[in-house]
Amino acid sequence: MPFAWNLPYLSVFLTMITAILLSVIPGAKRAYWITVCVSAIVTVMSLCFLAFIVKADTAYAFTMGKFPAPFGNEIRFGPLQGLLTSVFAAVMCLSLLGGREELFEDVDPKKMGLACVMFNMVLASLLVLTYTNDAFTAYVFIEISTIAACALVMIKDSGPTLAATIRYLFMSLLGSGLFLFSVILLYAITGHLLMPQLHDGVSMLMADGSYTKVLALLLGMMTAGLGVKSAMFPFHRWLPDAHGTATTTSSAVLSGLVVKGYAVLLITMYCRVFTLETVRAFHIHDAVFVLGFCGMILGSVMAMRETHAKRMLAYSSVAQLGYVFMGLGLGTPAGVAAAVFQILAHAFTKPLLFVSVGRLASTVGHDKQLRSLRGAAWSCPLAGLGFGVGALSMVGIPLFGGFAAKVNFSTASIFGDEKVALTLGVLALSSILNALYYIPALINIWSEKNPSVKDAEKDYTATAAIILLALGVLFLGVCFTPVMNLIVRGLELM
Amino acid sequence: MLHTIIENRFAITAVILFVTGFVNMMVHPNLIKKVVSFNIMDSATFLMLASRGMIAGRTAAILTDGGADPSLYVNPIPAGLVLTGIVVSVSVSAFSLALIQRIYGVYGTVDMRELLEAMKKKGE
Numbered sequence: 001m002p003f004a005w006n007l008p009y010l011s012v013f014l015t016m017i018t019a020i021l022l023s024v025i026p027g028a029k030r031a032y033w034i035t036v037c038v039s040a041i042v043t044v045m046s047l048c049f050l051a052f053i054v055k056a057d058t059a060y061a062f063t064m065g066k067f068p069a070p071f072g073n074e075i076r077f078g079p080l081q082g083l084l085t086s087v088f089a090a091v092m093c094l095s096l097l098g099g100r101e102e103l104f105e106d107v108d109p110k111k112m113g114l115a116c117v118m119f120n121m122v123l124a125s126l127l128v129l130t131y132t133n134d135a136f137t138a139y140v141f142i143e144i145s146t147i148a149a150c151a152l153v154m155i156k157d158s159g160p161t162l163a164a165t166i167r168y169l170f171m172s173l174l175g176s177g178l179f180l181f182s183v184i185l186l187y188a189i190t191g192h193l194l195m196p197q198l199h200d201g202v203s204m205l206m207a208d209g210s211y212t213k214v215l216a217l218l219l220g221m222m223t224a225g226l227g228v229k230s231a232m233f234p235f236h237r238w239l240p241d242a243h244g245t246a247t248t249t250s251s252a253v254l255s256g257l258v259v260k261g262y263a264v265l266l267i268t269m270y271c272r273v274f275t276l277e278t279v280r281a282f283h284i285h286d287a288v289f290v291l292g293f294c295g296m297i298l299g300s301v302m303a304m305r306e307t308h309a310k311r312m313l314a315y316s317s318v319a320q321l322g323y324v325f326m327g328l329g330l331g332t333p334a335g336v337a338a339a340v341f342q343i344l345a346h347a348f349t350k351p352l353l354f355v356s357v358g359r360l361a362s363t364v365g366h367d368k369q370l371r372s373l374r375g376a377a378w379s380c381p382l383a384g385l386g387f388g389v390g391a392l393s394m395v396g397i398p399l400f401g402g403f404a405a406k407v408n409f410s411t412a413s414i415f416g417d418e419k420v421a422l423t424l425g426v427l428a429l430s431s432i433l434n435a436l437y438y439i440p441a442l443i444n445i446w447s448e449k450n451p452s453v454k455d456a457e458k459d460y461t462a463t464a465a466i467i468l469l470a471l472g473v474l475f476l477g478v479c480f481t482p483v484m485n486l487i488v489r490g491l492e493l494m
Numbered sequence: 495m496l497h498t499i500i501e502n503r504f505a506i507t508a509v510i511l512f513v514t515g516f517v518n519m520m521v522h523p524n525l526i527k528k529v530v531s532f533n534i535m536d537s538a539t540f541l542m543l544a545s546r547g548m549i550a551g552r553t554a555a556i557l558t559d560g561g562a563d564p565s566l567y568v569n570p571i572p573a574g575l576v577l578t579g580i581v582v583s584v585s586v587s588a589f590s591l592a593l594i595q596r597i598y599g600v601y602g603t604v605d606m607r608e609l610l611e612a613m614k615k616k617g618e
Contacts, residue, residue: 136575136578139582143582143585143586146586147585150589154593154596159613160613162596162597163597163601163610163613165593166525166606169589170519170528173532174520177512177519177532177535177539178516180536181512181539184539184546185542187543187546187572188505188546193571193575
């Protein structure tokens with residue numbers, strides 16, 4: 001076994017051990033920089049691993065502990081997992097850098113260490129949700145991710161964030177309860193928890209037609225459970241409050257990454273355990289498609305009515321996650337690949353938007369009403385440009401990641417056998433709706449400078465974060481064919 | 495019919511408990527009762543899981559005098575899973591209760607509707 005195959009395990013271990021150590025290490029700045037370094041190291045490790053696994057063109061199941069399958073625990077990784085974790089870790093690092101100033105203002109210095117524990121825990125759970133090959137481990141890390149994500153909302157410690165956290169927490173608990181119950185049902189009818197064994201069990205049951213009702217029920221519960229957690233319409237009500245009120249870094253991490261972890265797990269369950277044929281046989285994909293469809297339209301409509309910049313971005317996340325579910329709902333490998341691409345594109349774009357809005361708002365005393373941000377871009381032109389890149393990508397202008405995602409969805413629907421007109425229609429409609437609120441917001445921040453607005457203070461880390469996130473969006477928009485090939489190969493090796 | 499019910503008594507109880515917990519968690523405005531409902535929901539899954547591992551006439555999988563014959567013991571994996579699940583559920587409950595305490599400190603209520611009204615009054 002080459003040493004590189006240890007990197008996924010080591011990256012999980014590093015983040016978890018850092019989280020534990022940070023709870024006793026004093027000093028706000030130290031804790032923050034340790035967290036930034038750890039996420040940077042994990043990015044490098046994941047990229048190295050990605051390079052090796054792409055070269056080897058294989059997927060590998062790594063036994064955790066001394067018990068082999070089917071008793072022990074495993075992680076399984078291929079090119080897709082390497083790609084996803086590289087992006088997740090990189091975006092985590094950039095979000096931390098981008099929201100640094102506001103993070104230190106919003107969080108009590110004595111509690112900074114604990115906040116950093118939560119950032120590390122979120123990263124660890126994202127890595128595990130991507131790598132894991134065991135359904136029960138997935139459940140445990142879903143709960144870890146829930147607690148850590150809720151803590152990230154409440155670190156600002158103001159009234160509205162507390163209320164948003166409790167709503168987020170209870171919705172999340174409903175979701176994880178559904179997921180747990182479906183995993184237990186799956187265990188009851190197959191006798192396994194490791195995904196390859198589950199896959200064999202499910203195919204056997206599907207072949208002889210027994211327990212099909214239970215299978216349909218648990219598949220629906222699992223989809224609904226993970227759907228609640230990744231803000232699938234109509235379970236999205238918690239998201240705007242939670243993502244809109246939190247501090248900039250938390251909003252970027254929650255919108256860009258945390259909700260994606262559950263979507264990735266759902267994709268893994270669909271592809272590795274149930275297979276897309278089973279999902280299609282129970283028509284679960286139709287339900288997912290319809291909910292994704294509604295989310296795309298209604299998320300944008302609600303974003304249009306918002307006057308608060310961060311809540312507008314949060315509603316836009318509901319719409320963007322709708323795209324992911326629409327892709328899954330096509331029920332074809334191409335649709336799933338397009339959904340994965342959308343996860344990556346949105347993981348760069350949304351944190352870019354949140355970080356830019358955070359920077360722009362810092363010039364007007366952290367007032368995030370769109371009205372107050374009028375002309376703010378002139379006092380911090382780079383953040384204005386960053387917002388521009390993000391907004392144009394969301395609308396779907398060529399050369400940006402969002403455009404490539406829309407192209408992928410269209411291609412996937414045309415080569416599928418159903419829902420072509422619906423998909424193309426909703427893509428067009430959603431692009432128009434996105435334009436209807438992103439373009440006015442963009443014009444608003446670049447309109448004539450308000451003389452009372454002071455120039456932004458220099459913040460090199462935020463500058464670097466905005467530039468790198470924007471480069472990520474451009475990279476996905478320009479080089480989308482190799483990325484797509486990698487995703488498709490990764491899904492085949494799932 | 496009766497035979498089926500008796501045979502599946504644990505599963506049926508678990509489903510009833512799960513639905514009770516689930517519905518209460520969705521509709522009950524009292525935050526503390528939401529936490530209680532969440533615990534009922536989790537207990538239902540643990541009951542379901544533990545009953546799946548039970549094999550009549552066998553004992554817990556603890557080696558005492560070196561008798562390693564697997565046919566003597568019940569399936570120990572569900573027990574391990576239940577233990578893990580309990581740990582998760584305890585930490586989530588603790589977190590929720592601490593959060594509710596903070597909310598009570600700020601808004602003076604543990605009722606979701608009153609909380610939303612109090613927020614509206616404050617203009618948040």
